[in-house]
Amino acid sequence: DQQVKQNSPSLSVQEGRISILNCDYTNSMFDYFLWYKKYPAEGPTFLISISSIKDKNEDGRFTVFLNKSAKHLSLHIVPSQPGDSAVYFCAARPNAGNMLTFGGGTRLMVKP
Amino acid sequence: NAGVTQTPKFRVLKTGQSMTLLCAQDMNHEYMYWYRQDPGMGLRLIHYSVGEGTTAKGEVPDGYNVSRLKKQNFLLGLESAAPSQTSVYFCASSYQVAGLSYNEQFFGPGTRLTVL
Numbered sequence: 001d002q003q004v005k006q007n008s009p010s011l012s013v014q015e016g017r018i019s020i021l022n023c024d025y026t027n028s029m030f031d032y033f034l035w036y037k038k039y040p041a042e043g044p045t046f047l048i049s050i051s052s053i054k055d056k057n058e059d060g061r062f063t064v065f066l067n068k069s070a071k072h073l074s075l076h077i078v079p080s081q082p083g084d085s086a087v088y089f090c091a092a093r094p095n096a097g098n099m100l101t102f103g104g105g106t107r108l109m110v111k112p
Numbered sequence: 113n114a115g116v117t118q119t120p121k122f123r124v125l126k127t128g129q130s131m132t133l134l135c136a137q138d139m140n141h142e143y144m145y146w147y148r149q150d151p152g153m154g155l156r157l158i159h160y161s162v163g164e165g166t167t168a169k170g171e172v173p174d175g176y177n178v179s180r181l182k183k184q185n186f187l188l189g190l191e192s193a194a195p196s197q198t199s200v201y202f203c204a205s206s207y208q209v210a211g212l213s214y215n216e217q218f219f220g221p222g223t224r225l226t227v228l
Contacts, residue, residue, distance in 0.1 A: 032214050043202050043219030089154055098143055098209040102154035
């Protein structure tokens, strides 16, 4: 049973609009959450993270929101750009250590 | 500074054949990881290492072995390949983690393996 789920396999957004990518988790022991971005034929690259003691973290156009009671996090991209078109993976870390559990990914397509 | 490199980029095997995937990093990272990526499943951890000479099992270790003889290299072996091992394999590395801190994992470009 997947402990980290991304229920939307794909998302299409117009350039300049907001992209919202969602992620749900089941393990209450997760204490650190991350988003990775992946272009075709490349490895994933780290995008943004949030600790469980916070509910929001912002970095430029990217903001991650964490709702611990709902076991839900989301990534907001504003404004969306065609270069943001990629697969986005949500990941979570249980307790301490550096091991990650990944979601299945969401393919974002930003149309010019 | 090449970061994390993987060899080979592509490989086709027949069922029962063996092969070794090589991962190398030049960032002096202590931790290294092997993942496989399958459609809809995200990345799943196969094995990892927290230092030279150490290895540990991840979420899906069956059918794979690993070795970390040198700090900069992490090898993934398939002794008898099966079609279920058709996947894209990613290696990653990171600095050592202390306490509750987290260190970013840096990924290689991947190896696409097909087992017929």
